[in-house]
Amino acid sequence: MASVVTTAPGLSRPAWRPAVPWLGLATVVAVLAIWELLGRTGVIPASTLPPASDVFLRLGELAAIPAFWAVVWETVSSALAGLGLVVLLGVPLALAIGLSAFVRDSTWLVLEFLRPIPPVAMIPLGLLLWGPTETMKLTLITFGAIWPFLVQMVDGIRQVDQALVDTARSYRLTRWQTISRIVLPSLLPFAATGLRVAAAIALIVAVVTELIGGAAGLGREIVVAQSSGALPQMYALIVTAGLLGLLTNAAFSAAEKPLLFWHPRIRKDQSS
Amino acid sequence: MNAGRVLSKGLVRLWLPVLLVAVWWYASADSSNIYFPPLATILETFQRDWLTARALDDLVPSLTKLVIGFLLAAFGGIALGTLLGLSPRVRSAVEPIMQFLRSLPPPVLLPIGLLLFGITGAMNIFIIVFGAIWPTVLNTADGVRSLPPELRDMARSYRLGFRQRLFAVVLPNAAPQIFSGLRVTLQLSIILIVVSEMVAAVDGVGFYVLNSQQTFAVAETWAGTLLLGVIGYLTTLVFLLAQRRVLAWQTGMHQTRKA
Numbered sequence: 001m002a003s004v005v006t007t008a009p010g011l012s013r014p015a016w017r018p019a020v021p022w023l024g025l026a027t028v029v030a031v032l033a034i035w036e037l038l039g040r041t042g043v044i045p046a047s048t049l050p051p052a053s054d055v056f057l058r059l060g061e062l063a064a065i066p067a068f069w070a071v072v073w074e075t076v077s078s079a080l081a082g083l084g085l086v087v088l089l090g091v092p093l094a095l096a097i098g099l100s101a102f103v104r105d106s107t108w109l110v111l112e113f114l115r116p117i118p119p120v121a122m123i124p125l126g127l128l129l130w131g132p133t134e135t136m137k138l139t140l141i142t143f144g145a146i147w148p149f150l151v152q153m154v155d156g157i158r159q160v161d162q163a164l165v166d167t168a169r170s171y172r173l174t175r176w177q178t179i180s181r182i183v184l185p186s187l188l189p190f191a192a193t194g195l196r197v198a199a200a201i202a203l204i205v206a207v208v209t210e211l212i213g214g215a216a217g218l219g220r221e222i223v224v225a226q227s228s229g230a231l232p233q234m235y236a237l238i239v240t241a242g243l244l245g246l247l248t249n250a251a252f253s254a255a256e257k258p259l260l261f262w263h264p265r266i267r268k269d270q271s272s
Numbered sequence: 273m274n275a276g277r278v279l280s281k282g283l284v285r286l287w288l289p290v291l292l293v294a295v296w297w298y299a300s301a302d303s304s305n306i307y308f309p310p311l312a313t314i315l316e317t318f319q320r321d322w323l324t325a326r327a328l329d330d331l332v333p334s335l336t337k338l339v340i341g342f343l344l345a346a347f348g349g350i351a352l353g354t355l356l357g358l359s360p361r362v363r364s365a366v367e368p369i370m371q372f373l374r375s376l377p378p379p380v381l382l383p384i385g386l387l388l389f390g391i392t393g394a395m396n397i398f399i400i401v402f403g404a405i406w407p408t409v410l411n412t413a414d415g416v417r418s419l420p421p422e423l424r425d426m427a428r429s430y431r432l433g434f435r436q437r438l439f440a441v442v443l444p445n446a447a448p449q450i451f452s453g454l455r456v457t458l459q460l461s462i463i464l465i466v467v468s469e470m471v472a473a474v475d476g477v478g479f480y481v482l483n484s485q486q487t488f489a490v491a492e493t494w495a496g497t498l499l500l501g502v503i504g505y506l507t508t509l510v511f512l513l514a515q516r517r518v519l520a521w522q523t524g525m526h527q528t529r530k531a
Contacts, residue, residue: 023365027365106288107288116507116508118504124481128490129307208467211467212482219379226386242377242380
C-alpha cells in the first residue's frame, strides 16, 4: 500500500521567516491581555479559566520547586529512553527490510497492520499486563514512536543512489566501507526526519500514559491538579507540556543543521 | 506479472502473519494465565461484543464523533492554512501562538475540554478539532506558499479571478502537501477520540476498552484493543483510497514526466 505521493526526503520544512517580526510578539501579548481581561472581569469564570497572571505566577513558583523538575524529568526521561529503544530496534529492522526483498515482502502485511494502530489503544492492555509502571510506559512509547522512524529509514535505504553504490563496488570498497561512507551518510537526513516525528509522538504517548494510566509524570500531575480543583496549577502544567513540545522541535531543528550542513537542502536554505 | 509470480509473492507476504497467528493460537490454547487468555476466547468475545447488533451502541457514537471531528479539523485546517499561505502578514501575527499550540501534546487539552463542555460528545469533538488541526494547517500553508512563479504569472496573464485562481491553481498545486497533512490529522483524530472516550464518555469504543480493563475483564480488553487496531487500519485504508482518487491526475502527471 504505497502512498501515492512520495514525499521529498524530509528535513524540517524550509525555514519560514516572518514578514513582520514584531507582529507575532504583538499577538502573543494581545492574547495574554485578552485572557487576563476575560478572567479579571469574570466573563469566563475562574473555575474554568483562571486569569493569565495567576497561571504564569504559579508556573514561576513551580519552577523554584525541585519536585516539579523531577516530575518533568519523569516524562522527558521516558520519552528519551523510548526514543533510544526506537533507534536500537528500528535501525536493524530497517536495514533488514530495506536490503532484502524477502524480508520486505514477509513483514509487509504484519507492519501494514500494526502501523495504523493508535498507540493509545494499547494503554488498557499495557495497564492490564504491567500496571502503571515504567515498563508499561516504555513499551507503549516505543510501539507508538517506532513507525515514522522505520518508514523513513526504509524509504531512505531504498533511495540510496545506485550509481554511488556501483562506483563503490568498482573501487572495490569493502561492505563496511560502502555502508559507512555511502549508505549511512545518505540515510542521515531520513533518520533525522524520522527521529523528529518519533520524538513528538514519544512525548504525546508519555503524557497520555501518565494521564490515563496514572504513571508518574506531567500527565498524572495535570489530572491530580484538575481533580483537586487547583486550576492555576493545572494550566501551568499544561503550559509546561507545550513548552516541552516546543523545546523538542527546536532541539531537533538545531541538531539538523550542524549534522547535515553538507546536505543540498540545508545548503540551499542557507544560501537563499 | 504472470500468475506464478503473483502466487509466490502472495505466499511470501502471507507466511509470517499466518505463522504469528498460529503460534499465538497454539501457545495460548490452554493458557491458564489470566492475563493471556486463549486466542479462541478473545475471538469469541470479539464476535459476541462487536459482530452483533449490540456493537452499534458503542461503535456508532465513536465513529460519528470521529468523522465529524476529522471533517471539521480537515476543512478548518485547509481554510486556515490557505489564509496563512496567502498572507505572510497574518502568518507572522499568529506564528508563535500556532507553534505553541501545535507543540502541545494534544491529550493535555482533555482537562480543559472537560471544564468547558463536561462529559459530552461536543467535548470529544472539540478535543479532536483543536488537537488534530495543526498538521493540516501547516502543510496547507506551505503548499499554498510554494506555488511556482510561472504558474502564478500564468494565472495573472489569463486574468483569473480570485476564486478561479484559488480553486483551479493554488489549491490543486498544494493538494499533495495538504493530503500528507490530512493523513497526520486523521491519525491524531483517531488517537484523540480513543483517549477522550477513555477519560470522558459513557459510551464508545474507548470507554469500553478502558472500562473492561478497570473491571478486570481480560478477554474484553484484548477484544477491544483488537477492534481499535482494526478501526485504525480500515480508516487509513479508506483515506489512502480517497487520496489516490483525488490525486489521480497528479500521479498521471508524474508518470508522463518520467516517460
